[in-house]
Amino acid sequence: MIFSLREILDRAKKKKLKQKLAVAAAEDIYILRALARLHQSGLVEPILIGNKNLINELAKQENIPISKYSIIDTKSTQESASKAVELIRDGHADLLMKGMLSTKTLLVEVLNKDTGIAAQNLLNHMALFESPYYHKVFAVTDAAMNVAPDKIEKVAIIQNTVNAFIKIGVKLPKVALLTAVEKVNPKMLDTVEAAAIVEQHYESRIADCIIEGPMALDLAVSKVAAEHKHFIGNVPGDADILVVPEITSGNILYKSLTCLGGAKTAGVVIGAKVPIILTSRADSDESKLYSIALAIELSQ
């Protein structure tokens, strides 16, 4: 069990391995500021890929020391993405971070069948949360990448996320398939799909975890709520991984936890040979640092 995101950061720091972080399209003042702080943490050694003149100019404007960074000059964001993926593929970098380019541009290169670095067909976003109202760190997936995953894609999302939990030391994670209700209702397709996924799990086609659902969020995180509704299982009140039906409910849950729940968060894209860090400008410095630490933990 992991009690705080700080634990993940401390573990990453203890390794004292400076991971090489390939930053695709680094010509952005927010990225450069964040990298300066990350560099101080001793966790990573950035490799900046992008418009070299612009990177130098931006760094100069704010006196950001980048003389120790490698810079690879490129002509386009597509070339930055391609080059960053190449560095990972050839073992010259350990972690991949999205800079000033669209997620799509980066992922096209990651998923390229000949030159890409996908470990399988499906990548997904995993967000970890540390909430003052829950007893351990838990994940929400997929709140940021797969818009409306079908059942097969959802099974892949679950397996990716379970594998990630095992990597960070949580054996046999408990997975809750979130819906609005516990009863399978043909008018609520999410509930039908959740029951089918649980069935697949019973047939051992999704391994190394406990999966239960459909269930509403209150059951996943509260044993008392489960008792009120006479729901018997191993997941209620102790879920590690919350699987949302589609991106909108995931995004609303993510924002509710961070903006209206006092939760801290760390997020990465998993399913490629290395974790991919997609920070957004709105992320706090703390969240960016935790995301890097999580990526380091997962890259081992």
Add this chain to the structure above:
Amino acid sequence: MIFSLREILDRAKKKKLKQKLAVAAAEDIYILRALARLHQSGLVEPILIGNKNLINELAKQENIPISKYSIIDTKSTQESASKAVELIRDGHADLLMKGMLSTKTLLVEVLNKDTGIAAQNLLNHMALFESPYYHKVFAVTDAAMNVAPDKIEKVAIIQNTVNAFIKIGVKLPKVALLTAVEKVNPKMLDTVEAAAIVEQHYESRIADCIIEGPMALDLAVSKVAAEHKHFIGNVPGDADILVVPEITSGNILYKSLTCLGGAKTAGVVIGAKVPIILTSRADSDESKLYSIALAIELSQ
């Protein structure tokens, strides 16, 4: 602006009107316990409708004093629902509360064209929240009743909820149409629908409010998040009413606020001639009391 649910309770208490509360299918120990506490609050005078023998037996088992309550004996839950609605229709009761019967059984009677008490075709659930992370009481709709409302139904939900806000003293409430992103994306139908609703609002077909969207939850409740995303509007950081795309995301938001956000809540169904109180066994006593107080405020 309303800062706390206690304010709504205090206002209801100040009126010193004992509202007559028709309880449809009161033969349930949880309902009787809750009513005993509500009765002490001085807010309501319950009229119990249901299996009289069973009601008396349950009350005796736990020494719940019900001798001062009116009891109307019925033979079925359908009859209880019908009788409760009749009391409201004929002015013999002021508020309607769901007891030990399905929501559907009750609503069929409420919505009956000849004998029902619907003020219009659409009823919706409105949940108020008081969050330690927000500066005022806000609403989420519809997290509990309409499964997948279409655009026309959503407009009715918004108008019902705006009218309710005006009744509780919030003039020109700010409405946020929640989705995962701010950009209209044909692959995310919620965003297309939200833009169409905002268009209707500009044409003044939804009155007495400010409506903006599509927007993610962080923008609705945080000005800083809106600035990061260069979203300009009157709603960001100050939303009163959060409209969710469908019931699953609504339910997840509701449960996230109460189970993982430290929020207090009150909920009623609006759109009938009187507010309908649908408490669930899992609701806290405090939440049940706030819901009754809210119903009293809305019934004026």
